[in-house]
Amino acid sequence: MIGNHYKAIVIGGSAGSFQVINKILSSLPRDFELPIIMCLHRLRHVRNGFVEALNIKSNIEIKEPLDKESVKKNSIYLAPANYHLGIDIGNTFTLSTDELTNNSRPSIDILLQTASYVYRQKLVGILLSGANRDGASGMQKIAEKGGMTIIQDPKDCLIDTMPTSALKLTPIDYVLNTDAIIALLLALDKSVKEGMITEKI
Numbered sequence: 767m768i769g770n771h772y773k774a775i776v777i778g779g780s781a782g783s784f785q786v787i788n789k790i791l792s793s794l795p796r797d798f799e800l801p802i803i804m805c806l807h808r809l810r811h812v813r814n815g816f817v818e819a820l821n822i823k824s825n826i827e828i829k830e831p832l833d834k835e836s837v838k839k840n841s842i843y844l845a846p847a848n849y850h851l852g853i854d855i856g857n858t859f860t861l862s863t864d865e866l867t868n869n870s871r872p873s874i875d876i877l878l879q880t881a882s883y884v885y886r887q888k889l890v891g892i893l894l895s896g897a898n899r900d901g902a903s904g905m906q907k908i909a910e911k912g913g914m915t916i917i918q919d920p921k922d923c924l925i926d927t928m929p930t931s932a933l934k935l936t937p938i939d940y941v942l943n944t945d946a947i948i949a950l951l952l953a954l955d956k957s958v959k960e961g962m963i964t965e966k967i
Contacts, residue, residue, distance in 0.1 A: 768953050770961025772914070773888040774837065774853075775800050775951070776881045778874030778904065780807035780896030782924025786944050787894070791824035791842070793948045798826060799958045800890075801837050803853070805845040805877040807870055807896065817844055831859040845872035852880035868900035878904025887912030890954065892947065894918045896928030906936040916940040916947060 779787060783806060808816050820828050830846040837843070837857045845851035850872050852860040860880070867873035878891055878901060891908040893901045895918055909915050915938045920926035922943040932938060940950065 768950070768957050770957045771888055772800060772890055772954060772958065774881065774885050775802045775890040775892065776878055776908075777802060777804045777892045777894065778806070778878060778896070778901040778928070779804075779894035780870075780874075780898065780900065780925075780928055782895030782897075783918075786918065787820065788823045789944055790948055790951070791820065791826070791828070794825055794951065795955070796825045797840060798951075798955050799839055799962070800955070801839055802826075802842045803837070803845075803851070803877065803881065804828075804843065805851060805872050805874045807872075807874075807900070808847055816847070820844065831861075833859060833861040835859050845877060848872075850876045852876050853884045854880070855884060857884065868898055870898070870900050874901035875904040879907045882907040882911045882913060885911075885913065889913035890916065892916045892918075893929050893932050895923035895925050897925045898927060899931040901928055902931040902935045905932040905938070909936045909938070914939050916942060916950065918947065919943045 817828055826842050828842045828844055831843045849861045854860045867875055881889055891905055893905055905915050917929035917932050917938050919941050920930050
């Protein structure tokens, strides 16, 4: 199922996912091709410190996107505190302060669902450790649109409610521990780059 046609990666996580995200980001090369868009549950009214902490380990600068900003390759984005982050037709970000979804803002479901409509079968969705069901219906939408679905192995999670909820709702392509998720992302990056070389030839 690894191919070179993918256009974006979305990652959702909550309680217990911070260390996993740090390990993933520190393992990706500086020239990782696909954009990575993350929605991580965080304190609503604390706007500073979270991105900075993630950037310490990441080889690619992480930024909080602005409304209507374009999604770019070789970039990592994080949903800002207290804003829902979505993807709009035209490959741009949308920010909103609409009502909480799954008691969360930002909502993982909103990011995954909107990204699935834009990227369809060219999307990779990853759901990590977490204590509620946010992200489960988003993963279902990605699967319905033909994208790749990955969850952190519940046995590898600090809190397994989030990936377990997704697994109960829809068939998942890959159930992987952290190291295996990293290996798959590196293989995906290699495939994308090889495809770019082939296109140039």
